[in-house]
Amino acid sequence: MKFPNLKNLTAQFHDFFDRDPSKREPNPKRDWIILFISFCVVLILAGILHLSLYFWFLALSSKEPTLEGQATTTLSALDVQKVLDRYKQKEILFGQLMSVRPNFRDPSR
Structure with missing residues (x-):
């Protein structure tokens, strides 16, 4: 069996990978x-994307939403009354806080 010359192989690889722009x-x-x-590749990929989106939307539109x-969940009257009481308490507290005038003081004095 005859082996190829190593020098010829390295020369071929060197020529193949030699990418000198000059x-x-x-x-x-x-x-x-x-x-x-x-x-052409971009055109084919755009066509595939367009068709896949078309069939996807077609499949979505044929299903029943x-x-x-x-x-x-159903709420009982007691639960609704608890929520309303809490908001009434907040309204009363807001009225009390708004009735007290703010006291502004200069911190530098």
């Missing part, structure tokens, strides 16, 4: 091909 000539055809392929979450 050695590369401008190639407008290659640049236009890259631009065209990039545009339901509210999922906590069940409604």
Whole structure:
């Protein structure tokens, strides 16, 4: 079995990875091909996104809207009266606090 020459292999790898910009000539055809392929890829991805969103909204609109979450709770008259009493106490306290005039004093004196 004949093994390839190591020097030739390293030279090929060196040439492949040698990206010296001064050695590369401008190639407008290659640049236009890259631009065209990039545009086509973006166009295909946009189409896939558009179709997936269309079918997703179509699936959502065909379902019957339901509210999922906590069940409604019923309140007893006693619970409602407790809440109302608490707000009445707050109203009385607010009236008392508003009847007392504020006392402003200058802290520098």
